[in-house]
Amino acid sequence: xxxxxxxxxxxxxYLPTLMEMYKLDELTTIRTLQHNxxxxxxxxxxxxxxxxxxxxxxxxxxxxxxxxxxxxxRHHVITKYVVMHDPFATKAPPSGFLAQFYASN
Amino acid sequence: MALRSxxxxxxxxxxxxxxxxxxxxxxxxxxxLGQAALFGLRGYADxxxxxxxxxxxxxxxxxxxxxxxxxxxxEESCDFTxxxxxxxxxxxxxxxxxxxxxxxxxxxxxxxxxASCQQAIEYIAQHPMAK
Numbered sequence: 001x002x003x004x005x006x007x008x009x010x011x012x013x014y015l016p017t018l019m020e021m022y023k024l025d026e027l028t029t030i031r032t033l034q035h036n037x038x039x040x041x042x043x044x045x046x047x048x049x050x051x052x053x054x055x056x057x058x059x060x061x062x063x064x065x066x067x068x069x070x071x072x073x074r075h076h077v078i079t080k081y082v083v084m085h086d087p088f089a090t091k092a093p094p095s096g097f098l099a100q101f102y103a104s105n
Numbered sequence: 106m107a108l109r110s111x112x113x114x115x116x117x118x119x120x121x122x123x124x125x126x127x128x129x130x131x132x133x134x135x136x137x138l139g140q141a142a143l144f145g146l147r148g149y150a151d152x153x154x155x156x157x158x159x160x161x162x163x164x165x166x167x168x169x170x171x172x173x174x175x176x177x178x179x180e181e182s183c184d185f186t187x188x189x190x191x192x193x194x195x196x197x198x199x200x201x202x203x204x205x206x207x208x209x210x211x212x213x214x215x216x217x218x219x220a221s222c223q224q225a226i227e228y229i230a231q232h233p234m235a236k
Binding site: 034 | 213217
């Protein structure tokens with residue numbers, strides 16, 4: 001079994017535990033959560049280099065361990081896996097005034 | 106000789122607790138019957154699943170998967186990737202759905218080998234713990 005596939009299996013097995021630990025059942029369902037996590041896997045679909053895949057799986061595995069030890073807080077989980085909205089992912093374009101200021105200097 | 110008399114006395118007490126008397130009741134067969142009664146009636150699990158039942162349930166599980174077109178699911182040619190267009194993560198989900206349906210735990214290397222409905226049916230039908 002390839003590393004990523006095996007890791008996806010592990011994650012799926014831990015999902016009910018995580019749902020209970022972080023009380024996610026009042027926000028989402030296990031199906032939706034599974035779907036969201038699958039999207040995270042699909043984001044790196046184009047990566048084919050086995051070394052890079054191994055590193056990514058290793059980092060994800062670390063994250064899973066942290067989550068299982070409650071080293072993360074509920075809002076971390078919610079922003080990352082339930083709402084899936086990262087406010088820093090895209091930077092808002094500067095306002096008209098700022099754009100002018102940047103251009104003039 | 107002492108052992109034999111001990112066995113005889115045990116048999117006698119067993120039979121007495123059973124409320125059965127008479128010389129014929131002291132035979133070895135009776136003793137075994139008495140022991141069985143002492144330890145309670147043994148329950149036997151249902152017989153293994155029939156292949157038809159497994160087939161029907163496997164196909165039902167696959168049809169209920171999110172991405173699968175139920176019309177494409179049939180017993181003969183049903184490769185998860187080729188015929189149903191599932192990717193490797195979907196295959197993982199299908200195998201986990203089998204585990205849930207049949208109350209199994211399929212180890213990773215076995216799960217890797219299940220790539221079509223036929224293989225799943227074969228694996229589950231010969232699995233002793235499948236329910």
